[in-house]
Amino acid sequence: MIKVFNTLTLDKEIFEPLHENIINMYVCGPTVYNYIHIGNARSAIAFDTIRRYFEYRGYDVNYVSNFTDVDDKMIKQAAADGITVPELADKYIAAFNEDTLPLNIKPATVRPRATEHIPEIIDFVQDLVKKGYAYESEGDVYFRAKKFKGYGILAHQDLAEMESNAAGRLDDDELARKEDPMDFAVWKGANGDGAIAWDSPWGAGRPGWHIECSVMSTKYLGNHLDIHGGGIDLAFPHHTNEIAQTEAHTGEKFVEKWLHNGFVTVGDDNEKMSKSLGNFTTLHDMLADIDDPMTLRFFLSTTHYRRPIAYSQKNLDLAARNLERIRTGYRNLQFRLKDAKVGNDLDVEASIDTIVSAYNLAMEDDFNAQNAVAEIYKLVELANVYSQETAVAKATAEQLLQTIADLMMVFGVDGLAQEELLDAQIDALIEERNLARANKEFARSDQIRDELAEQGILLDDTAQGTRWHR
Incomplete structure (x- = not known):
């Protein structure tokens, strides 16, 4: 019985899919005006891990995650770079795909772009206007937030406080265009900037930020979703506004369970990492400095998704040691298959079953990654002990190895097995060993022989030279 923490109710609730064995899940993707940072990667990995666990338990997951490829930030950045907004989007969508590949983030079932859905967005906004939930003002179209009953419930904030904060963020011109400071744009007039715009019943313009996710999620997953996810910073205003405009349009409940991941923090003060604070490192740059991307994947996926992650070299190094501990135990037993x-x-098989049951109990408790990975360590310890036995049963060893690999793959970590050396690599090591022996560097010679033996390569030193066989 899987339980998830629903941000809407602030409680753990039993999760049951709306359709038997099928889960419809939408996760907000990045605005593609720059390389993503580790905070973006954390969200992508958190929900990829949740998706993987559902699939491990036998569910079919329809996983939709968007690209926001037009907004004010993109227009500003494209102008600074001297390129068009579509060119900027193409550049950073390609970068996103390139940078997430080494982290083993599964491709979304559908990865829609806002600009590919302009007709559907216009139809959606027209319906809101027709129903009295939205109004046109000087080329913009705004949603009447207070007309929607229960507006702001996801944010768990006082409405008066939200109204005061909203008014404080508006310039005089925008405040004059709105009926109420809480109202938000579902369509933004081009206002003569000419950067990128589409014809609409209200004049040339472009979608508001919030409307695109409502349109794309319902198009690909239906009006009623099992899960909607994203970073906790999206709960208000983005997801709050999604609920209001979507339910006003469809007349149905939008989402069953709202899941939000925690921030990434940096520094001694645990300051939130974000582009706006200027304290972020892009994933693109990080991957250039990391020898093993699986270390970063392991670090990000094995912290509970709702908890903040303290990013530091110290914590990355700890993750690297723990991952190597798992790989070593796996390979120790793998070697005994010979x-x-x-x-x-x-x-031993009974012990495996007991540990897997405990692993599932942890993951069923709102995807408690820390407790779940503790059970993987128990499997690794079992593998280490079993690999030292005088006799090892092949079927049992294979079951234990497969179980470790399966549970690690839920966290998106692969590469546990010892890769088989190519013949050319073996010949190069033998040549290095021969040179070491000639120079009387016998410690290095013995080390190479032992390293090859660990990978099943046996050496025969003959009068005609060193021969090897697997």
Whole structure:
């Protein structure tokens, strides 16, 4: 029985899909005006891990995550770079795909772009206007926030406080165009800037930020979603506004469970990492400095998704050591497959089943990654102990190895197995060993022989030279 923490109710609730064995899940993607930073990567990895666990448990997941490829930030950045907004979007969408590939983030079932859905967005806004939920003002179209009953419930904020904050963020011109400071744009007039715009019943313009996710999520997943996710900073105003405009349009409940991941913090003061604060490092730059991207994936996916992650070199190094501990245990047992006997060790298999049950209990509790990975460490310890036995049962060893690999793949981590050396690599090591022996560097010679033996490569030193076989 899987329980998830619903931001709407601030409570853990039993999760049951609306359609048997199918989960419809939407996660807000990035605005593509720059390389993504580790905070963006954290959200992508958190929900990729949740998706993977659902799939591990046998569910079919329709996973939709968008690209915001037109907004004020993109217009400003494109102008600064001397390119068009579509060119800027193409550049950073390609970068997103390139940078997330080493982190083993699964491709979305659908990865829609806002600019590909302009007709649907216009139809959506027209319906809101027709129903009295939205109004045109000087080329802009605004949603009447207070007309929607229960507006702001996801934010868990006092409406008067939200209204005061909203008024404080508006310039005089925009405040004059609105009926109420709380109203938000679903369509923005071009106002003569000419950067990028589409014809509409209200004149040339472009979508508001919030409207695109409402349109794309309902287009690909239907009016009623199982899960909607994103960073906790999106709960208000973005997701709050999505609820209002979507339910006003469809007349149905929009989302069953709202899931939000925590921030990434940096520095001794645990300051939130964000582009606006200027304290971020792009994932693109980080990957250039990291030898093993799986270390970053392991670090980000094995912290509970709702908790803040303290990013530091110290914590990355700890993750690297823990991942190497898992790989070593896996490979120790993998090596024993070469001399494993036919049959099963029922006591070991019973221990595997017990640990897997505990792992599932942890993940069923709102995807408690820390407790779940603790069970993987128990499997690794079991693998280390079993690999030292005089006789190892092949079926049992294979079951244990497959179980470790399956549970690690929920966290998106692969590469546990020892990669088989190519013949050319073996020949190069033998040549290095021969040179070491000639120079009487016998410690290095023995080290190379032992390294090859660990990977199943045996050496025969003959009068005609060193020969090897697997």
